[in-house]
Amino acid sequence: MESSQPQQQQGPKKRGRKPKPKDEKEQQQQQQSAGKMKEGKKAQQPSVDEKYTQWKSLVPVLYDWLANHNLVWPSLSCRYISLTPLFFLGGGALLFYVANCEVVKPRVAAAEHISQFNEEARSPFVKKYKTLIHPGEVNRIRELPQNSKIVATHTDSPDVLIWDVEAQPNRHAVLGATHSRPDLVLKGIT
Numbered sequence: 001m002e003s004s005q006p007q008q009q010q011g012p013k014k015r016g017r018k019p020k021p022k023d024e025k026e027q028q029q030q031q032q033s034a035g036k037m038k039e040g041k042k043a044q045q046p047s048v049d050e051k052y053t054q055w056k057s058l059v060p061v062l063y064d065w066l067a068n069h070n071l072v073w074p075s076l077s078c079r080y081i082s083l084t085p086l087f088f089l090g091g092g093a094l095l096f097y098v099a100n101c102e103v104v105k106p107r108v109a110a111a112e113h114i115s116q117f118n119e120e121a122r123s124p125f126v127k128k129y130k131t132l133i134h135p136g137e138v139n140r141i142r143e144l145p146q147n148s149k150i151v152a153t154h155t156d157s158p159d160v161l162i163w164d165v166e167a168q169p170n171r172h173a174v175l176g177a178t179h180s181r182p183d184l185v186l187k188g189i190t
Contacts, residue, residue, distance in 0.1 A: 067123040096134040
């Protein structure tokens with residue numbers, strides 16, 4: 001026997017109270033007020049560009065000195081040694097930079113000079129001293145406190161690589177070049 005009524009697919013039953021029927025005016029008012037609240041939240045939260053512009057305008061107030069040094073690839077790790085003017089940068093794309101950094105004495109740099117920095121430029125105070133081709137990206141850098149020329153680097157692998165920066169030859173970043181060889185490899189460190 002066939003029924004004359006079409007069969008409807010029944011979805012899962014909704015739990016909880018049934019919503020009260022509202023007239024159309026109330027629904028429109030609620031939708032409008034919800035839209036205004038969303039617009040108000042967007043107006044309160046500045047964009048990334050606005051936050052950056054605000055930070056850049058406050059740089060002379062926040063810092064005594066600033067050196068902006070743009071690299072080809074963002075650095076995952078950076079280490080500045082205060083006793084010696086060395087600066088270690090993990091170059092992301094299998095590079096490990098050792099740089100000399102000349103720090104101007106505090107309160108010597110003019111506020112106008114600090115606020116006029118260019119994000120795309122390289123700082124004249126940071127001079128690349130040596131480049132090593134690192135086996136993997138450098139996630140962590142630490143120096144030996146007794147000798148800042150001895151550096152330990154950690155990658156995604158469980159090995160820690162020990163480098164004598166002075167003994168390592170300066171390498172040029174050429175596509176397909178072999179990795180620099182660390183002086184010591186500590187295996188199984190996590």
